[in-house]
Amino acid sequence: MAGLPRGAVALALAFLLAFPSVAAAHSLANVSVAGPRTYHNPVSVPVADTFADPAVLRGKDGLWYAYGTSDPLRPGERVRHGIPVLRSADLVRWEYVTDVFTPANRPGWAAPGAGLWAPDIRYADGRYLLYFTVTDTTAHPGQDAAIGVATAPTPAGPWTDSGGPLVAPRPTAGGGFEWTYDPxxxxxxxxxxWLYFGSYVGGLHVVPLSADGLRVTGDPVRIAAADRYEASYVVRHEGWYFLFASAANCCAGPATGYSVFAGRSASPTGPFLDRAGRSLLDSRVGGTPVVQPNGNRWAGTGHNAVVTDAAGQDWLLYHAIPRDEPYLDEPYGIxxxxMLLDRLDWIDGWPVVRGGAGASTGEQPAPVTTGVLDDRFERGELGPDWRTPAPGWSVIPAADPDSGGLLRHTGAGPDELRATRRVPAGAHVDLDVRLAANASAGIxxxxxxxxxxxxxxxxxxxxALVTDVTVHGGHQVRRTPLPAGFRYGTWHTLTVESTGSRLTATVTDARLGDPVARQExxxxxxxxxxxxxxxxxxxxEVDNVSAAPAAVPARDLAPVPETGVLDPSFSDDFQGRMSPLWTWVRPxxxxxxxxxxxxxPTQAADLVGSGNDASVxxxxxxxxxxxxxxxxxxxxGVGTVRNFEQAGLIAYxxxxxxxxLSHVAIWNTRQLEFGRELPYAGRTTFGGMALTAPATTTWLRLAHHVDRRSGEHRFRAGASRDxxxxxxxxxxxxxxxxxxxxGLVAHGGDTPPATAVFRYFHVYRD
Structure with a gap:
């Protein structure tokens, strides 16, 4: 076997431009194995009409598993699940499997009425780790949230809690507890x-974990300011650690402005900076938008996970609220x-959903979940995709409670099992491998x-991770060391992708964007x-061999509003006087x-709620x-509490x-908030969505558009610091x-109030 170093797992890739999908070998009761070409959001329906805070991974059985916050799944159910688990063969069609926790295995340190929220799922060293929030522990009455961890041999369980908090409740200096949420x-x-956690009260933190992921081994490091972010999720991309985090209120019904932002760092402990170099730790807090409500059906687009399909395309799974049906049962209840699914693009090095178009409605191209070669080895013999005889190889059906069937090499080797299919130049290849001493496996x-x-x-x-390029008998070998303590005897995924003349190879536990070795x-x-x-x-042992067309990455951002031509009849430069066309609500x-x-000067007044004493x-x-x-x-100023002093533009x-749209003080932070108050079901509700960081001088825009189909007025917010x-x-x-x-507003004034200076009011039209 020329070109294969001793003990090497050979995995290779050529760049596939196009070939059709084939059926996978594994099936579900209600889901066919051949992935659909298109899909519609939300993907959790009809199984789950609500499935908040989704965490997703592909199990070693080749199927996808999703874990959600402990709500009822359907209207009228009114029973909170103990972290529900869904399963899918294609990321689009899901079925309910089980709950992680039942009365028999519910953590004993969780108070009887505690919620079990915001899970995170990982695979490490041969078992699955589920991190979760307990909103109230038995140690202190009230909201003393903590982080727990449970383990299982398969994604469906059975799950065993570790017996106590991984991150214990954290008291504040003034009484109460920091929000220890969202691991x-x-x-x-x-x-x-590492474990990331935290929320608005206390901010986001990261702590080191033991090698088994079950113990905290150091002090927490703050990575984002309080009062801005929650729902951390970190992936490594092109050498950077990207922190995804959600901002604003998660749960304000039709006025929910929940959104996902990103910052990046060269270190898992930060500092995380946005595209403009602003820190997520600053009082004028930074963050680059990944997905925000775009004015279509979906509000509250946040709390995400990231997965990669069989073509190498990344996808964001997250929850959102339908504006036309925002509550599961009665208004102002749950x-x-x-759960929504949308393409995650990396444009100019930064993540953004659908090139900036945001959450999708209508028919969308589906993820690629089966390839031209796709074998889970669930049959009792080699199928037609492989040439026989194949000395040294055996297919072992139902060999493993986790992975199911697998391909086992029992000879001295090295041996080769050739595929009957040939592929054109270019592919994304995945392979799960588990090695004995001095063993190898791959493609x-x-x-x-x-x-x-x-x-x-x-x-x-x-x-080491080794690449070997052989041309006319000449070898070009390169080795990248694997971490100390790397456990070859448990499953790992090797992924190789070529784009043009570049080859990228990674080794991960479960393809969740955190490679322990990477080589280009x-x-x-x-x-x-x-x-x-x-x-x-x-x-x-080998499982889940897949070769699919390599995804072609998106390069262009979605269009943004253009200003057009200044219309003086609706504008004012405030040259010594106001235009007489201005009118007051409460002068x-x-x-x-x-x-x-x-x-x-900012008034000691507001518009939110029933007071309505602010001028407009x-x-x-x-x-x-x-x-x-x-x-x-x-x-x-910065770093002081001036709640909720603000000034800006309004659509009224x-x-x-x-x-x-206002520059506002929210506790110690200074933010640009695009807030919405609206009437719903006999009451009013208010929610905000965040924008970029403000400055002492900030330019603000509202772009108005009339939807041709619905006639709705859509206002999009923009801002600039120069x-x-x-x-x-x-x-x-x-x-x-x-x-x-x-028009304009300036209220929420502190004592003494700040003075807002509006230097002009311009209206631009096509």
């Missing part, structure tokens, strides 16, 4: 394990938060003439199709207009699409029906039978 585990590039790719060969190897003998190298070019072969020597005599613009300065809005812009000077139908480079956030909508006006 997420990461294995870093060196094989060390929020209806089904090789050869040119038609056999004078060129590429292999990627996991070599137990040299403890240039590939030689040779024409024609490739041959695939599984390789092994010694006692090796404020403190407002002055002079050199530099309109000056407005309004203009009639033009018909059709337009963009309104202002330059706002507002110095709220009434005191209980408005959208407000007046030239704009960052666009999410959208709020108003019903078609309303006529929103546009």
């Amino acid at each position: 997420a585990m990461l294995t870093d590039a060196g094989g060390r394990r 929020n209806r938060r089904p 090789a790719v050869n040119s038609r003439s056999s004078d060129a060969r590429v292999s990627v190897t996991l070599d137990e003998t040299t403890a 190298r240039a590939l030689p070019w040779w024409p024609g199709e490739r041959g695939l072969a599984v390789l092994a020597s010694g006692g090796a 404020d005599a403190a407002v002055t207009v002079g050199p530099g613009g309109l000056r407005w 300065l309004l203009r009639e809005a033009p018909c059709g699409d337009y963009v309104v812009e202002t330059e706002l000077g507002l110095d709220l 139908v009434g005191d209980d029906d408005f959208a407000r 007046g030239r480079h704009w960052e666009w956030g999410g959208s709020w909508t108003f019903p078609s039978d309303t006529t929103p006006r546009i």
Whole structure:
């Protein structure tokens, strides 16, 4: 076997441009194995009309498993599940499997009425680890949340709690407890394990874990400011650690502005910075949007997991709230938060859902979950995808309670099991391997003439990830060391992908974006199709061999609003006086207009809730699409509590029906908040969505668009720190039978109040 180093797991890739999907060998009771070509959100329906805070992984049986917060799954059920588990063959069609916890195995340290929230699922060292939030422990009455961990031999259980909190309740200096919520585990590039957790009260933190993931071994490090983020999730991409975190209220029904942001760092402990270099620890807190409500059916798009399909395309699984049916049962009860699935693109190095288009409605291209070669080895013999005889190889059906059937090599080797299918140049290849001492297993790719060969190897003998490019008998070998303590005798996934002339190889526990070894190298070019072969020597086991077309990454961002031409008839430069076309709701005599613009001390008043004592300065809005812009000077300082002092733009139908884009103090942070209050079911509800970080001078925009089908008014928020480079956030909508006006606000004033300076009010139209 020329070109294969001793003890090597050979895994290789050629770049597939296109070939059809074939059926997988494993099936579910209600789900066919051939993945659909399209899908519609939400994917958890009809099994689960609400499935909040989803955590997802692919089990070693080749199926996908999702874990959610402990709510009822369907209207009228009214029984909270003990972390429900769903299963799917294709990420699109799901079935209910079980609950993680029942009265028989519920953690004894959880108070009787405690919620079990926000799970995170991982595979490590031959077992599954489930991290979860307990909202109240028996140690202290009340909301003293903690993080627990349970283990299981399979994704469906049975689950065994560790017996106590992994991260115990954390008292605050002033009484009460920090919010110890939303765990997420990461294995870093060196094989060390970390746990991320936290929420608005206390901020986000990370702590080191023991090698088995069951103990905290160091002090927490804060990675994001309090009062901004929760729901951490970290992946490693192109050498960076990317922190995904959700912002704003998760559960305000139709006014939920929950959104996902990202920051990145060279270290798993931060500091995490956004695209503009702003820290997520700053008082003027940074963050680059990943997905925000876009004005369609979905509000509250947040709390995510990231998975990779068989083509190498990343996908975001997250929950969202349907605006037209926001509650599971009665209004203001449990929020209806089904699980959504959308493509996650990496554009200019940053993650964004569907190129910035946000949550999808309507028919979408489905994930690739089966390939031109796709074998789970559930049959009792080799199928037609493999050439026989194959000395040294056996298919062992039902060999493992976790993986099911598998391919076992029992000869001295090295031996080769050739695929009957040839593939064109280019593919994404995955392979699960489990090795005995001095064993190897994997896939090789050869040119038609056999004078060129590429292999990627996991070599137990040299403890390295090895690539070997062989051309005309000459070898070019490169080794990347694997972490100390790497357990070859448990399942690991080897993934190789080539894009053009670049080969990327990774080793992960379960393809969750946290490789413990990664190698890139240039590939030689040779024409024609490739041959695939599984390789092994010694006692090796192989499962879930897949070769699928490599996904073509998206390169372009979705369009953002354009300003058009300034319309002076709706604009005001505040040159010594206000236009007489302005009207007041509750006039404020403190407002002055002079050199530099309109000056407005923040009022000790507000619009949110039933008080409605804040002033609003309004203009009639033009018909059709337009963009309104202002330059706002507002110095709220940093790091102090000035709740909820703010100023900015407003789209206003009434005191209980408005959208407000403002620079606001939220406890110690300074944020740009796009808030929405609206009437629903006889009451009003308010929620906000966050934007980029503000400055002492911030430019604000509201882009108005009328939806041609529904007639709804859609307002999208944008902001800039220099007046030239704009960052666009999410959208709020108003019903078609309303006529929103546009204007300015400055309220929530502290003592003494800050003074907002609006230097102009411009309206742009096509």
